[in-house]
Amino acid sequence: MADDLQRAIVWKNLPINGTDHCVLWRSAEGWLLKGTVVGVLENQRPMLARYEVCCDENWLTRRVQVERTIGKDTKILELSVGNVGLWRSLGKEVPPEVRGCLDVDLAVTPATNTFPIRRLDLDIGKSESVTAAWIKFPDLEIQPLSQRYTRIAKNIYRYESDTGFSAEIVVDDLGLVITYPGGWERIATL
Numbered sequence: 670m671a672d673d674l675q676r677a678i679v680w681k682n683l684p685i686n687g688t689d690h691c692v693l694w695r696s697a698e699g700w701l702l703k704g705t706v707v708g709v710l711e712n713q714r715p716m717l718a719r720y721e722v723c724c725d726e727n728w729l730t731r732r733v734q735v736e737r738t739i740g741k742d743t744k745i746l747e748l749s750v751g752n753v754g755l756w757r758s759l760g761k762e763v764p765p766e767v768r769g770c771l772d773v774d775l776a777v778t779p780a781t782n783t784f785p786i787r788r789l790d791l792d793i794g795k796s797e798s799v800t801a802a803w804i805k806f807p808d809l810e811i812q813p814l815s816q817r818y819t820r821i822a823k824n825i826y827r828y829e830s831d832t833g834f835s836a837e838i839v840v841d842d843l844g845l846v847i848t849y850p851g852g853w854e855r856i857a858t859l
Contacts, residue, residue: 672696676843680779680853682708685716689853691780693843699725706777710807714739718777718806728788730773730802737807746809748773748802756802756811766813767802774801774814779838779846779853782828786844791820 673695680689687708694701706718716739723732733748749757754769756762772784781801789797796819803814815831824847829835839847847855 672701676841676845677859678780678845678855679857680846681856682706682777682853684852685709685777687716688856689778689780691778691845693780693783693845696723698723698731700728702780702783704778704780708777710739716807720775720778720780722773722775722781722784724784728784729771730784733773733775733804735775735804735809737809739807744807744809746804746811748811763811767811770800770802770813772799772801774803774816775806776804777806779849782826782838782846782849783840783844785816785818786826786840789818791818791826793820793822795820 675693675695677692682689685708687706689704689706691704702722704720708716710716718735718737721734722730725731730750735746737744747758754771756767773781775781785799791797796817798815798817800813800815803812817829819827821827824840825837826840827835827837836850838849841847846853
């Protein structure tokens with residue numbers, strides 16, 4: 670099966686006053702999400718981040734690659750995920766607290782909310798909790814993040830995390846964010 674473009678999106682990234690260009694591909698392996706984030710961190714530091722996440726047919730994260738650049742400082746994180754939720758980087762397990770996580774959550778994009786939304790396929794009124802491997806920026810630190818998704822309408826989900834953050838996010842037919850209050854707004858799609 671040749672790769673098939675499903676959607677291209679540009680989001681306005683409100684937290685870092687930037688943009689996120691993202692494409693979702695259907696691939697022979699399942700799903701491929703690729704994006705580029707440009708934004709401004711504290712102290713007016715410009716940041717560029719590129720990400721690529723591969724999922725299987727069931728929306729389970731299998732491979733993650735992130736490259737983040739601030740000035741001359743570039744950090745790269747490459748992860749692979751085994752069938753039992755064993756996360757590895759350069760062949761070594763990283764950190765054991767994320768063992769069993771099925772999803773990755775990249776803090777700079779709403780794109781990774783698509784994975785649990787699609788995988789859980791909740792009925793309206795139903796909720797489910799998940800724990801994601803949360804990659805924080807700009808340091809690319811990985812830690813577990815407990816999250817809860819509640820489907821409150823056909824295309825609206827309440828997202829809650831154990832950080833105390835919550836929002837009602839509106840998604841399209843592919844589960845990609847249209848609006849994420851206080852986070853992202855879709856400004857273009859194809």
